[in-house]
Amino acid sequence: MAKITWKTEDGKEISADVKDGLNLMEAAIANDVPDVDGDCGGCLSCATCHVFVDEAWLERTGEVDDIEDTMLEMTDVERRDNSRLSCQLIASPELDGLVLHVPAP
Amino acid sequence: MPKPIVIVGAGQAAASFVSRHKALANKGIGNNEPLILIGEEPVPPYQRPPLSKAYMSGDLERDRLFIRPTQWYSEQNITTYFNTRVDSIDPQLRKLKTSDGQTIDYGKLILCTGSSPLSLPTRMGGDLAGVFTLRNIADAEAMAPELVLGRKLLIVGGGYIGLEAAAVARKFGLDVTVIEMAERILQRVAAPQTSDFFRMLHQQHDVDVRESTQLVRLTQKSDGLNSRVDGAELANGEQLEADLVLVGIGGRPNIKLADQSGLDCENGIAVNQICQTSNPDIFSAGDCASFMRNGQRIRLESVQNAADQGDLVARVIAGEAVTYDPLPWFWSDQYDCKLQIAGLNMGYTQTVIRPGSKPGGQSVWYYAQDKLLAVDAMNDTMAYALGRKMIGAGLHPSPDLIADPAIDLKTVSKK
Numbered sequence: 001m002a003k004i005t006w007k008t009e010d011g012k013e014i015s016a017d018v019k020d021g022l023n024l025m026e027a028a029i030a031n032d033v034p035d036v037d038g039d040c041g042g043c044l045s046c047a048t049c050h051v052f053v054d055e056a057w058l059e060r061t062g063e064v065d066d067i068e069d070t071m072l073e074m075t076d077v078e079r080r081d082n083s084r085l086s087c088q089l090i091a092s093p094e095l096d097g098l099v100l101h102v103p104a105p
Numbered sequence: 106m107p108k109p110i111v112i113v114g115a116g117q118a119a120a121s122f123v124s125r126h127k128a129l130a131n132k133g134i135g136n137n138e139p140l141i142l143i144g145e146e147p148v149p150p151y152q153r154p155p156l157s158k159a160y161m162s163g164d165l166e167r168d169r170l171f172i173r174p175t176q177w178y179s180e181q182n183i184t185t186y187f188n189t190r191v192d193s194i195d196p197q198l199r200k201l202k203t204s205d206g207q208t209i210d211y212g213k214l215i216l217c218t219g220s221s222p223l224s225l226p227t228r229m230g231g232d233l234a235g236v237f238t239l240r241n242i243a244d245a246e247a248m249a250p251e252l253v254l255g256r257k258l259l260i261v262g263g264g265y266i267g268l269e270a271a272a273v274a275r276k277f278g279l280d281v282t283v284i285e286m287a288e289r290i291l292q293r294v295a296a297p298q299t300s301d302f303f304r305m306l307h308q309q310h311d312v313d314v315r316e317s318t319q320l321v322r323l324t325q326k327s328d329g330l331n332s333r334v335d336g337a338e339l340a341n342g343e344q345l346e347a348d349l350v351l352v353g354i355g356g357r358p359n360i361k362l363a364d365q366s367g368l369d370c371e372n373g374i375a376v377n378q379i380c381q382t383s384n385p386d387i388f389s390a391g392d393c394a395s396f397m398r399n400g401q402r403i404r405l406e407s408v409q410n411a412a413d414q415g416d417l418v419a420r421v422i423a424g425e426a427v428t429y430d431p432l433p434w435f436w437s438d439q440y441d442c443k444l445q446i447a448g449l450n451m452g453y454t455q456t457v458i459r460p461g462s463k464p465g466g467q468s469v470w471y472y473a474q475d476k477l478l479a480v481d482a483m484n485d486t487m488a489y490a491l492g493r494k495m496i497g498a499g500l501h502p503s504p505d506l507i508a509d510p511a512i513d514l515k516t517v518s519k520k
């Protein structure tokens with residue numbers, strides 16, 4: 001279980017306990033987080049699950065691999081250094097407390 | 106209070122429309138019109154792709170099909186009527202009638218009616234028990250109990266849905282035969298190299314792939330009361346045995362409502378660059394809508410198209426100056442192979458093949474002369490991602506560069 005918090009650009013905060021193993025795109029949708037779409041169901045085809053990882057958590061979420069890195073160049077809102085595709089972030093105890101910022105296109 | 110926006114059809118495009126409309130309204134953009142979502146299926150919008158993939162194979166739970174949780178619609182104050190069909194529209198009075206006898210007024214109407222699979226005519230055995238098409242959850246759930254070890258499945262049509270179902274059925278240990286009328290599977294949608302790749306993949310999994318093979322009719326056995334499919338008669342005189350049949354021969358857009366209401370229809374419900382039909386109060390998005398691209402009126406049957414058009418209509422109605430100019434993408438899962446497609450290969454004149462960075466990977470690059478149009482990437486997400494990026498950026502790397510495995514695509518995409 002990991003407590004995940006999504007912060008939207010208009011200042012809303014949504015927190016939820018996410019079951020280990022679930023990806024954070026699906027968790028966002030299950031918890032009504034706006035602007036995380038997940039059109040491809042998490043198969044790295046769409047880049048519609050873009051989030052910014054809170055700077056404090058960057059070490060814990062780890063490195064972005066080459067493929068995700070390339071897909072990140074196709075997001076609606078321009079990527080930053082802390083961008084991730086949330087379907088590639090998997091809930092685990094290490095991510096308990098993680099804060100994600102949701103870009104609004 | 107502004108008049109309601111009514112969305113007809115509660116699928117992928119509709120879900121995208123209502124999501125964007127609400128997201129904009131929550132930011133104070135647009136007129137926050139009330140939304141009424143009407144869908145013929147008994148359930149809220151869901152993802153269809155898994156129906157022939159992970160849901161069919163039992164690897165994805167039913168709950169995870171839904172695009173938004175059921176309670177989301179009421180939380181967002183969206184009025185929903187599921188299990189309800191819209192039977193007629195009166196564009197003059199801006200009213201519509203539903204199958205349960207309601208008359209509903211609209212300010213704006215969005216037709217997201219999708220498409221329906223073609224079935225075989227009755228005289229060819231299309232109505233027999235044991236013959237399926239695959240579009241809805243209900244279709245997938247009717248077929249699921251039939252996927253039993255050792256049974257013989259005949260798939261009519263070698264398109265993506267049929268081939269995906271073939272892969273799932275092999276996983277369950279059925280004997281699978283695919284018959285395709287055209288010279289090769291995937292002929293309508295892909296180059297010969299992509300067809301070759303998938304033919305080989307299915308043959309390696311012991312699927313009997315028969316191309317240039319025409320069906321005369323499905324045959325039946327009868328025990329007096331019930332008659333059920335038991336095989337097929339082919340144009341070459343051969344008889345095939347089958348315990349069940351999946352017909353995957355393409356679809357047609359659901360345009361009946363639009364047509365009856367006098368909207369222009371041509372290869373679908375004709376829309377302009379902002380997904381508006383010939384009636385300015387009526388928009389259309391998704392599988393049912395046809396739009397101009399390179400001088401042709403085309404339709405796309407994909408999640409990308411439905412989601413992007415639904416999203417666009419919400420923005421247009423909220424007053425944003427946007428037009429539809431998509432970079433199409435698509436995917437398919439068969440066995441352990443993931444196919445990802447970027448761009449549209451329509452009008453290609455040549456293809457080049459690039460070996461994948463990992464074994465079993467390969468990509469097919471489509472060109473119109475020197476212009477890069479599309480990429481089919483098999484087990485090579487990197488090629489998909491870079492291809493999509495290049496197409497999006499209007500880059501046209503020379504076919505020689507692409508074909509050379511020694512060249513790093515990443516450097517090409519930076520030019």
Ligand SMILES: Cc1cc2nc3c(=O)[nH]c(=O)nc-3n(C[C@H](O)[C@H](O)[C@H](O)COP(=O)(O)OP(=O)(O)OC[C@H]3O[C@@H](n4cnc5c(N)ncnc54)[C@H](O)[C@@H]3O)c2cc1C
Pocket residue numbers: 113114115116117118119143144145146152153154155156157189190191192217218219220239240241266359362390391392393405406407408409411434435436437438
């Ligand atoms: C088995 C399968 C696998 C697929 N795999 C992929 C894939 O891998 N990748 C991909 O990109 N795309 C895939 N697709 C295509 C994709 O799912 C569709 O393009 C997408 O669902 C289209 O969305 P839509 O909103 O236009 O239509 P739909 O999602 O079909 O929604 C239309 C809805 O409108 C309802 N409706 C129609 N007429 C009326 C009426 N008069 N009144 C009320 N309701 C009405 C219908 O019942 C339906 O629920 C697949 C499709 C299928 C069937």
Ligand code: FES
Pocket residue numbers: 025037038039040041042043044045046047048049085086087088
């Ligand atoms: S959901 Fe499509 S890339 Fe993450």
